[in-house]
Amino acid sequence: MSEPLIYDLSAPGRPGVPLPAPDVPAAGLPKGLVRKDLPLPELSEIDVVRHFVRLSQLNHSIDTGFYPLGSCTMKYNPKVNEDAARLPGFAFSHPLQDPETAQGNLALMYSLQEWLCEIGGFAGISLQPAAGAHGELTGILIIRAYHQARGDARRTKILIPNSAHGTNPATTAMSGMQVVELPSDARGNVDLAALRAACDDTVAGLMLTNPNTLGLFEEHVQEVVEQIHACGGLVYGDGANMNALLGVVRPGDLGIDVMHYNLHKTFSTPHGGGGPGSGPVGVCEKLVDFLPGPIVEVIEAGDEDEAPLFGLVMPAQSIGRVKAFHGHFGMLVRAYTYIRMQGKAGMRAIADHAVLNANYVRARLRGTYHVPYDRICMHEFVAEGRWAEAPDIRALDVAKRLMDFGFHPPTNYFPLIVHEALMIEPTESESKQVLDAFAEVMLRIAEEARTNPDILHSAPHVTPVGRLDEVKAAKDLVLCCRPAELGEPAKRG
Amino acid sequence: MAYIPHTEDERQAMLAAVGVRSLDDLYQAVPAAVRFPDLELPEAVSELEVMEELQALSEANLDARHTVCFLGAGAYNHFVPSVVDHILRRGEFYTAYTPYQPEVSQGTLQAIFEYQSLICNLTGMDVSNASHYDGATALAEAAILAYNHHRGKRSKIVLSPGIHPHYRQTVRTYMQGMGLNLVGDAALGNDSAALAGLLDSDTLMVAVQYPDFFGRIEDFTALGKAAHAVGALLCVCVNPLALGLLKPPAEFDADIVVGDGQPLGIPMSFGGPSLGHFTVKKEFVRKMAGRLVGETVDGRGQRGFVLTLSTREQHIKREKATSNICTNVALMALASAVYLSAMGKRGLRQVAELCYHKAHYAAEQIGGLKGYTLWNRGEFFHEFAVRCPRPVADVNRFLLDECGILGGYDLGQDYPELRDHMLIAVTEMNSKEQIDDLVAGLKEVAHV
Numbered sequence: 001m002s003e004p005l006i007y008d009l010s011a012p013g014r015p016g017v018p019l020p021a022p023d024v025p026a027a028g029l030p031k032g033l034v035r036k037d038l039p040l041p042e043l044s045e046i047d048v049v050r051h052f053v054r055l056s057q058l059n060h061s062i063d064t065g066f067y068p069l070g071s072c073t074m075k076y077n078p079k080v081n082e083d084a085a086r087l088p089g090f091a092f093s094h095p096l097q098d099p100e101t102a103q104g105n106l107a108l109m110y111s112l113q114e115w116l117c118e119i120g121g122f123a124g125i126s127l128q129p130a131a132g133a134h135g136e137l138t139g140i141l142i143i144r145a146y147h148q149a150r151g152d153a154r155r156t157k158i159l160i161p162n163s164a165h166g167t168n169p170a171t172t173a174m175s176g177m178q179v180v181e182l183p184s185d186a187r188g189n190v191d192l193a194a195l196r197a198a199c200d201d202t203v204a205g206l207m208l209t210n211p212n213t214l215g216l217f218e219e220h221v222q223e224v225v226e227q228i229h230a231c232g233g234l235v236y237g238d239g240a241n242m243n244a245l246l247g248v249v250r251p252g253d254l255g256i257d258v259m260h261y262n263l264h265k266t267f268s269t270p271h272g273g274g275g276p277g278s279g280p281v282g283v284c285e286k287l288v289d290f291l292p293g294p295i296v297e298v299i300e301a302g303d304e305d306e307a308p309l310f311g312l313v314m315p316a317q318s319i320g321r322v323k324a325f326h327g328h329f330g331m332l333v334r335a336y337t338y339i340r341m342q343g344k345a346g347m348r349a350i351a352d353h354a355v356l357n358a359n360y361v362r363a364r365l366r367g368t369y370h371v372p373y374d375r376i377c378m379h380e381f382v383a384e385g386r387w388a389e390a391p392d393i394r395a396l397d398v399a400k401r402l403m404d405f406g407f408h409p410p411t412n413y414f415p416l417i418v419h420e421a422l423m424i425e426p427t428e429s430e431s432k433q434v435l436d437a438f439a440e441v442m443l444r445i446a447e448e449a450r451t452n453p454d455i456l457h458s459a460p461h462v463t464p465v466g467r468l469d470e471v472k473a474a475k476d477l478v479l480c481c482r483p484a485e486l487g488e489p490a491k492r493g
Numbered sequence: 494m495a496y497i498p499h500t501e502d503e504r505q506a507m508l509a510a511v512g513v514r515s516l517d518d519l520y521q522a523v524p525a526a527v528r529f530p531d532l533e534l535p536e537a538v539s540e541l542e543v544m545e546e547l548q549a550l551s552e553a554n555l556d557a558r559h560t561v562c563f564l565g566a567g568a569y570n571h572f573v574p575s576v577v578d579h580i581l582r583r584g585e586f587y588t589a590y591t592p593y594q595p596e597v598s599q600g601t602l603q604a605i606f607e608y609q610s611l612i613c614n615l616t617g618m619d620v621s622n623a624s625h626y627d628g629a630t631a632l633a634e635a636a637i638l639a640y641n642h643h644r645g646k647r648s649k650i651v652l653s654p655g656i657h658p659h660y661r662q663t664v665r666t667y668m669q670g671m672g673l674n675l676v677g678d679a680a681l682g683n684d685s686a687a688l689a690g691l692l693d694s695d696t697l698m699v700a701v702q703y704p705d706f707f708g709r710i711e712d713f714t715a716l717g718k719a720a721h722a723v724g725a726l727l728c729v730c731v732n733p734l735a736l737g738l739l740k741p742p743a744e745f746d747a748d749i750v751v752g753d754g755q756p757l758g759i760p761m762s763f764g765g766p767s768l769g770h771f772t773v774k775k776e777f778v779r780k781m782a783g784r785l786v787g788e789t790v791d792g793r794g795q796r797g798f799v800l801t802l803s804t805r806e807q808h809i810k811r812e813k814a815t816s817n818i819c820t821n822v823a824l825m826a827l828a829s830a831v832y833l834s835a836m837g838k839r840g841l842r843q844v845a846e847l848c849y850h851k852a853h854y855a856a857e858q859i860g861g862l863k864g865y866t867l868w869n870r871g872e873f874f875h876e877f878a879v880r881c882p883r884p885v886a887d888v889n890r891f892l893l894d895e896c897g898i899l900g901g902y903d904l905g906q907d908y909p910e911l912r913d914h915m916l917i918a919v920t921e922m923n924s925k926e927q928i929d930d931l932v933a934g935l936k937e938v939a940h941v
Contacts, residue, residue, distance in 0.1 A: 030872035033712060056586050090763065094764075096568065101555040141666065319666055323629050324567055329766075344537070348529070479778070
């Protein structure tokens with residue numbers, strides 16, 4: 001039985017949340033501007049609670065099971081983070097109140113800026129971007145502004161390896177720049193010969209995901225960075241895969257000029273079913289003045305008795321604001337809490353166990369699933385969900401069958417350079433027991449692919465709904481429901 | 494180490510299975526010269542210690558729970574029923590990823606579908622996306638939609654000076670590589686008629702805010718007609734809470750309605766995360782940015798929901814995508830869906846009316862004070878500007894020190910013409926007694 005829509009639970013006149021009676025005289029309502037009808041549902045609180053609790057129960061989540069979704073870093077979201085972000089001084093402070101009355105918030109943001117700069121090897125950072133893609137846009141606009149400020153308007157090309165996330169080319173187009181795609185070599189690295197051929201004085205920069213989307217550390221990263229710098233370009237680092245690098249190598253030390261972090265991947269802030277995320281952008285010294293603002297700075301140094309005075313400052317040649325106010329502050333509180341609890345030693349431990357877990361699962365599956373670039377991986381690896389002996393089976397079938405065993409499927413059909421890709425990222429949160437149970441199920445599914453392919457084709461069997469008709473969804477385009485007339489169900493349209 | 498479950502025995506067994514001797518051996522591909530930096534970070538602390546530290550930091554702030562707040566300007570102090578946060582704290586919701594696997598994500602998908610429905614019904618528009626980062630970025634994406642709608646052949650955007658300054662700055666940031674001409678907002682006096690005068694056959698969009706940054710409300714039907722007459726789109730940026738009372742912008746024939754959903758059940762949280770609304774007329778659905786949830790059926794004929802029209806999006810279309818957005822603010826969209834469901838038809842209207850009446854009471858009292866002049870002339874919702882007899886910073890310092898009140902926004906920061914003008918927001922959280930205290934404080938500071 002599917003859960004009714006919120007409008008189907010509504011009854012005319014049912015009282016909802018009570019509010020205080022007016023304690024001031026009523027003013028005349030604005031003439032000609034008052035709406036006639038407000039088509040919202042009418043429910044009692046218990047209806048609302050049951051409805052949304054029942055909906056929640058239809059989800060797979062990190063809190064209910066293993067979630068090895070490659071490139072998403074579905075690590076444990078600590079509960080203390082949630083309590084921290086809800087402390088009244090954080091949750092109920094106003095973004096435009098006098099900074100002198102928000103020194104706790106600014107101190108927290110300042111520490112986080114310092115820590116993220118240290119972890120990534122950057123000279124400056126802006127906490128404003130709201131998500132990874134937003135950070136990318138910020139970073140490419142910074143690269144553009146840097147070249148423009150030098151009077152070098154010829155540089156309009158951004159080089160992007162073909163293994164990159166789709167956000168990289170989309171971001172480049174949004175920034176008014178041109179995309180030049182680079183092929184990968186036989187070991188999954190950027191093809192150096194193609195890179196050399198593409199480098200000239202029209203190159204603004206390169207977007208590099210390292211570890212790349214195959215989960216491999218770019219073996220020629222230093223040559224790639226040198227090539228780009230030699231032709232006058234800058235290197236943008238996609239920090240989506242930063243979890244593997246914590247305490248292992250700082251992207252800034254590799255010569256990356258600008259990079260976004262995903263606090264909702266690397267630093268444990270929850271994904272929320274698709275956000276809010278947070279995508280701070282770190283830069284090298286020569287780009288600091290171009291960061292979006294405001295940035296938190298020390299306005300008056302402190303001493304033993306007096307805390308420093310923090311303020312909000314707009315960098316001199318800033319690309320401008322990328323959103324209202326100061327970024328996703330609630331996410332910043334969570335990331336601060338996480339880094340503080342992990343500390344210096346914890347950073348390296350996160351990477352070590354994330355990388356160990358990925359390699360362990362790879363080692364357990366590699367004889368059964370083809371791993372196209374089979375070498376020591378970083379935090380994730382890509383296997384193929386296809387076998388010559390099971391010609392009708394696709395990665396999608398493996399993914400759907402995994403659901404029957406209570407596992408969330410890996411990312412599938414990405415990266416595009418691998419056929420029938422299954423991209424597996426266990427994260428450091430998972431124990432050997434969980435990984436073993438997952439590996440056993442993966443091996444069993446591979447066996448079923450040969451012996452009982454139908455059970456894969458018809459999977460999943462135990463989920464609230466079966467495979468859904470995506471063609472119908474795109475054709476009918478039922479994207480909302482309208483309130484019911486009396487006695488009628490809610491209308492779609 | 495917190496949240497890492499491995500025992501030493503397990504670690505050794507796993508290293509052996511991988512075929513390496515130590516954890517260090519996993520990183521042979523990393524250049525040795527820069528491998529294993531000595532990070533200058535503080536040592537780890539326990540949960541007990543970190544909460545003490547955070548408690549102290551949070552208490553170093555003033556906040557609207559402990560101080561009376563009349564500050565708005567795009568972030569508002571509203572009542573949020575307890576039910577909202579109890580639902581948000583469901584791990585099944587907040588620890589799930591984007592619902593790419595619909596069979597195990599029906600909770601998130603249906604909640605987003607209901608969010609889309611509630612926002613469509615509130616704004617009167619045909620289609621809502623699954624959310625955008627905030628009102629500012631939603632407005633910037635509206636400009637991109639309008640630009641693409643005209644296939645890049647038009648280059649002028651007309652912006653009202655009554656749009657939140659941060660939003661206008663964000664639009665400029667987004668558009669800086671596109672070679673566009675953004676006009677209209679340099680002169681504070683540019684009203685709807687003046688904006689209509691700026692429209693021409695090169696204009697791709699005109700954008701206004703409703704209620705505007707100063708709380709003013711007006712009918713934009715004529716501006717919409719003028720925009721459509723030259724083929725430009727009308728974008729209205731709304732405070733959705735005001736739509737509990739006010740005529741929905743679809744009635745102005747708006748093509749795009751965006752807005753910031755923070756007033757609908759989301760704490761101010763020093764400005765984020767908030768919620769960007771993004772709604773359009775049906776004809777623009779294939780050009781809109783962001784995720785969309787649509788209804789369909791499974792193989793057994795059961796109703797279900799999926800992400801749809803993803804051929805617009807970056808993971809399929811790459812550089813031809815309508816936007817690069819992927820992660821949005823789904824959990825905040827859930828918050829507003831729960832809020833709107835709990836408040837319902839009557840609750841939202843009541844909240845909007847409480848804001849309206851209280852703000853009008855405050856404006857009348859303050860406008861009657863010697864030395865203060867109400868700047869707003871026509872209709873307004875829950876925010877208004879007032880000229881003070883002294884610099885706003887001085888007034889606010891007095892209000893805070895002497896009355897425990899967080900005063901209004903200093904408009905001189907963004908509008909040089911409005912030096913000494915304060916923007917005051919009044920919501921259902923402000924009792925008559927608080928308003929009277931504000932009035933008394935303002936009266937007193939005029940004579941200090």
